[in-house]
Amino acid sequence: xxxxxxETEVDRNFDAFEAGLGxxxxxxxxxxxLMRHGAIVAYFADEPDALAHGRLRYRDGIFSVQEVTDxxxxxxxxxxxxxxxxx
Amino acid sequence: xxxxxxxLNQLRPLIEVSxxxxxxxxxxxxxxxxxxxxxxxxxxxxxxxxGKLGLxxxxxxxxxxxxxxxxxxxxxxxxxxxxxxxxxxxAKTLYVIGAEFVAPWFQDNGNFQVLLGMDILSRGRLSFxxxxxxxxEFSF
Numbered sequence: 262x263x264x265x266x267x268e269t270e271v272d273r274n275f276d277a278f279e280a281g282l283g284x285x286x287x288x289x290x291x292x293x294x295l296m297r298h299g300a301i302v303a304y305f306a307d308e309p310d311a312l313a314h315g316r317l318r319y320r321d322g323i324f325s326v327q328e329v330t331d332x333x334x335x336x337x338x339x340x341x342x343x344x345x346x347x348x
Numbered sequence: 349x350x351x352x353x354x355x356l357n358q359l360r361p362l363i364e365v366s367x368x369x370x371x372x373x374x375x376x377x378x379x380x381x382x383x384x385x386x387x388x389x390x391x392x393x394x395x396x397x398x399g400k401l402g403l404x405x406x407x408x409x410x411x412x413x414x415x416x417x418x419x420x421x422x423x424x425x426x427x428x429x430x431x432x433x434x435x436x437x438x439a440k441t442l443y444v445i446g447a448e449f450v451a452p453w454f455q456d457n458g459n460f461q462v463l464l465g466m467d468i469l470s471r472g473r474l475s476f477x478x479x480x481x482x483x484x485e486f487s488f
Contacts, residue, residue, distance in 0.1 A: 267404040271422055275408035308467075309447035312406065312425060316370065316448070326407050326450065333412040337387030339463055340413050340454040 266323060273299050274325040282331060289329040297324045304329070349487045350432045350443055356480035363484075365462055366429030367397060370448040376401050377429065377444075380461035384474065384484070387414075388465035391428075392454040397461045398424050407450045423450040428468065430486075445488040 368377035403424035472486030
């Protein structure tokens, strides 16, 4: 499937975010970075706030938001419950 | 404070939710089945639901699960609607939370299209009663 402009932006921003994570963790751990074209534009305390500012600031929707963390998101057990159908 | 109520289905807390595009965006909303999953730190949506609604990628997350090691997954912006109980009339009303959240994808399966994780649940009060009824109160 063809990659969308949103996915391309997310991938580019994530690569830049990972590369620079070590230098921002100390000051911004747990915050949410609003990113555009591979650069961090601003930090927010709450993810919906970061997304809302991104929507207001970039009408084309080309931006992403990354939580400043070095820990993986735990999706638990059921994210791999493939077809244990409930009767 | 709004609330939703349900009963366990084979000991699983399943509810109907409405998933749709970010606030102000045009697009489909889909009513689908969600599992309340306190073992998931993030709400996630099936791949087919994300594709059907045409949601925009808005983040990339390092994710892990009980059965797999860390991997990088895109996450998509969405709004969540909950079918709230009206204590006076006994009817249910759809309330769409006016904030955008992001959710990574998980595999399509025959059980549910949404895992309602702690990113949402921690914003309200989830409680279970003896006999299998449960409720979730929130004030988004």
